[in-house]
Amino acid sequence: MEPHPDAPGPGSKLPQHYEQCFGCGDEVDAGLHIRSAVGDGMVVHSTFTVTEAHQGAPGLAHGGLLACAFDEALGSTVGNLLRRPAVTGKLETDFRRPVPVGSTLHIAAKLDGVAGRKIYASAEGRLDADDGPVAVRARGLFVSVDFTHFTTHGDVNALEKFRAARKARPEKDWDINP
Numbered sequence: 001m002e003p004h005p006d007a008p009g010p011g012s013k014l015p016q017h018y019e020q021c022f023g024c025g026d027e028v029d030a031g032l033h034i035r036s037a038v039g040d041g042m043v044v045h046s047t048f049t050v051t052e053a054h055q056g057a058p059g060l061a062h063g064g065l066l067a068c069a070f071d072e073a074l075g076s077t078v079g080n081l082l083r084r085p086a087v088t089g090k091l092e093t094d095f096r097r098p099v100p101v102g103s104t105l106h107i108a109a110k111l112d113g114v115a116g117r118k119i120y121a122s123a124e125g126r127l128d129a130d131d132g133p134v135a136v137r138a139r140g141l142f143v144s145v146d147f148t149h150f151t152t153h154g155d156v157n158a159l160e161k162f163r164a165a166r167k168a169r170p171e172k173d174w175d176i177n178p
């Protein structure tokens, strides 16, 4: 499997995909503020620094928010490397170690395969370094959708804001436009 010809190359820093996204958006104060860059092959590297806003047990990251971080990191491989709109159909997480507030999860997510509309991806999150101990593993099944998925089910005003922000970017947009 190869990245889309217009996919950003290895080393490229990826912009937040939507300012109000809980995973990556700058406008969400308590959001995860995940930052991502393209790796080699079909890999995207992301970091998530756990703050007090992300706690479940005192001093530890909430498992649901860790799952959110992996949804974002896995989804980023699909959106950026395949340049196809897709939504998460299934997300599985293995929590192997607690993730303390103040730590940074280094997530390596890779595309594993495509079968029709189904896109398979998996990821590993390591504590505080790319070679730190594995804290979380995840697998996701994404399903390609037409943009009508978002116009039918989403909020029109929010979608307009999203479109305007994407148009202002220098890079080419996805192949399928609304």
Ligand SMILES: CCCCCCCCCC(=O)SCCNC(=O)CCNC(=O)[C@H](O)C(C)(C)COP(=O)(O)OP(=O)(O)OC[C@H]1O[C@@H](n2cnc3c(N)ncnc32)[C@H](O)[C@@H]1OP(=O)(O)O
Pocket: 017, 071, 072, 073, 075, 076, 079, 080, 086, 087, 088, 089, 090, 116, 117, 118, 141, 143, 145
């Ligand atoms: C740069 C961009 C960065 C983006 C990062 C963002 C990351 C965050 C992404 C998200 O969180 S998206 C939000 C959470 N997900 C959703 O809201 C999706 C809600 N579900 C749906 O809208 C529909 O169920 C869905 C579009 C996924 C599928 O409905 P469809 O009617 O279009 O398709 P269909 O049900 O026929 O399924 C198509 C194929 O996928 C398979 N499939 C769908 N859902 C599945 C599932 N849950 N488990 C296993 N297989 C599934 C289904 O079996 C079938 O396989 P086959 O082609 O082999 O027959």
